[in-house]
Amino acid sequence: MKIAILGFGTIGTGVYEIISTYKAKSLADVEVVKVLDLPQNKDKLDIITDNYDDILQDKSIDCVVETMGGLHPAYEFITAAMKAKKHVVTANKAVVAKYMEEFIALALENKVRFLFEASTGGGIPWIASLEKAKRVDDISELYGIFNGTSNYILDAMTNQGKDFDEVLKKAQELGYAEADPSADIDGYDVQNKVVISSAVAYNTKINMEDFPCYSLRTINSIDINYFKKLNRTIKYIGEAVVNHTGYEAYVMPNALANDTVEANVNSNFNIATLYGQSIGPLKFYGQGAGKLPTANAIVQDILDIQSPIGSLIDFSNKLAYQPTQENVYVIRSTNTVDMTNIETKEEFEGQTYYTTKPMVASTLVELVKSIDDSQAFVAKLAAFKG
Ligand SMILES: NC(=O)C1=CN([C@@H]2O[C@H](COP(=O)(O)OP(=O)(O)OC[C@H]3O[C@@H](n4cnc5c(N)ncnc54)[C@H](OP(=O)(O)O)[C@@H]3O)[C@@H](O)[C@H]2O)C=CC1
Numbered sequence: 001m002k003i004a005i006l007g008f009g010t011i012g013t014g015v016y017e018i019i020s021t022y023k024a025k026s027l028a029d030v031e032v033v034k035v036l037d038l039p040q041n042k043d044k045l046d047i048i049t050d051n052y053d054d055i056l057q058d059k060s061i062d063c064v065v066e067t068m069g070g071l072h073p074a075y076e077f078i079t080a081a082m083k084a085k086k087h088v089v090t091a092n093k094a095v096v097a098k099y100m101e102e103f104i105a106l107a108l109e110n111k112v113r114f115l116f117e118a119s120t121g122g123g124i125p126w127i128a129s130l131e132k133a134k135r136v137d138d139i140s141e142l143y144g145i146f147n148g149t150s151n152y153i154l155d156a157m158t159n160q161g162k163d164f165d166e167v168l169k170k171a172q173e174l175g176y177a178e179a180d181p182s183a184d185i186d187g188y189d190v191q192n193k194v195v196i197s198s199a200v201a202y203n204t205k206i207n208m209e210d211f212p213c214y215s216l217r218t219i220n221s222i223d224i225n226y227f228k229k230l231n232r233t234i235k236y237i238g239e240a241v242v243n244h245t246g247y248e249a250y251v252m253p254n255a256l257a258n259d260t261v262e263a264n265v266n267s268n269f270n271i272a273t274l275y276g277q278s279i280g281p282l283k284f285y286g287q288g289a290g291k292l293p294t295a296n297a298i299v300q301d302i303l304d305i306q307s308p309i310g311s312l313i314d315f316s317n318k319l320a321y322q323p324t325q326e327n328v329y330v331i332r333s334t335n336t337v338d339m340t341n342i343e344t345k346e347e348f349e350g351q352t353y354y355t356t357k358p359m360v361a362s363t364l365v366e367l368v369k370s371i372d373d374s375q376a377f378v379a380k381l382a383a384f385k386g
């Protein structure tokens with residue numbers, strides 16, 4: 001499949017990097033043949049053009065990936081691509097939220113695909129999961145942290161005492177923020193994502209002018225401390241719920257109990273939840289903003305266009321068991337334990353607990369074997385990433 005990328009900023013370069021340098025077998029047939037960029041950047045790469053007609057009229061190009069952002073000319077470029085019988089993949093939530101109905105109709109009319117997974121939740125497969133959940137259940141509720149920039153800011157203010165403006169600047173440097181970051185901190189970005197998610201989940205077009213949207217920009221460190229005193233954490237939440245007569249939706253800071261999953265989602269991560277009548281709550285968590293996670297979602301859409309036939313599992317990868325991770329383990333036993341690899345020994349309510357030094361799994365297996373206690377209890381002091 002031959003691809004053209006429109007816009008070569010944070011996300012566009014991420015898509016190029018994954019397709020051109022990653023070795024995944026599924027990507028072998030995917031090639032970026034043209035990139036639309038501004039005239040001053042034409043020397044950066046020999047496939048760059050500043051003329052969209054070069055892409056539209058190139059019959060070998062199967063799919064256009066739009067990562068320019070904004071409403072115009074993104075709208076015109078997307079519609080022209082589909083009319084030229086090219087599939088379209090986009091990360092641009094502003095244009096999707098506004099013109100989704102028209103884009104979907106145009107895709108059907110021209111027998112091409114219009115995919116927008118990266119528009120909501122960055123690298124999280126949220127749109128695909130909503131579509132899958134909806135095959136069986138009526139979805140009645142969706143909510144979550146849908147903006148990486150604002151979550152990054154709240155995390156740094158809450159957990160590191162940082163100042164709003166300083167952290168916003170850092171989020172911009174990291175490529176999380178929109179070209180105009182007021183979209184992130186005043187809620188327009190989350191509004192777009194709630195509109196898109198609601199269309200997928202509820203098969204409806206909701207109007208963002210109808211529901212409340214409160215900015216995050218007014219928050220200060222005393223607010224954060226006030227809610228800390230109440231054992232609550234502020235998170236910027238988007239939600240849309242269907243009820244008997246219609247729907248309701250909100251975009252606003254929520255003061256969440258500290259023991260909720262959402263209160264513990266930090267950095268640029270997002271979490272999105274749906275409720276279905278048989279599946280109940282389903283949560284999806286991952287990086288909601290950033291170059292490679294978002295580009296990953298775009299590349300997944302590109303691969304979905306190819307709809308693989310058969311199985312992707314061919315057992316061609318021969319992996320040997322080779323533990324290298326060093327972990328700390330706790331062993332409870334009444335038998336004698338060789339103390340060479342033990343860091344601490346502790347008596348607790350009549351039982352003896354041994355905490356090991358960091359060790360690979362094969363050392364643990366040998367140690368447990370040497371204790372020879374069928375009643376021993378062994379636990380890893382887990383430290384999962386993310
Ligand atoms: N960054 C993120 O984490 C995520 C971003 N997105 C979405 O992805 C899209 C791209 O975002 P991002 O990569 O961060 O933005 P960037 O500003 O980094 O990249 C956009 C690029 O497109 C170029 N561009 C704009 N208009 C044109 C045009 N008419 N012709 C050619 N090039 C053009 C810009 O050039 P110039 O800079 O010179 O204007 C810039 O290089 C946006 O819709 C955004 O909402 C979605 C999920 C996550």
Ligand SMILES: N[C@@H](CC=O)C(=O)O
Nearest residue numbers: 147148149176178289
């Ligand atoms: N600016 C957005 C990018 C992803 O959608 C965000 O911070 O979430």
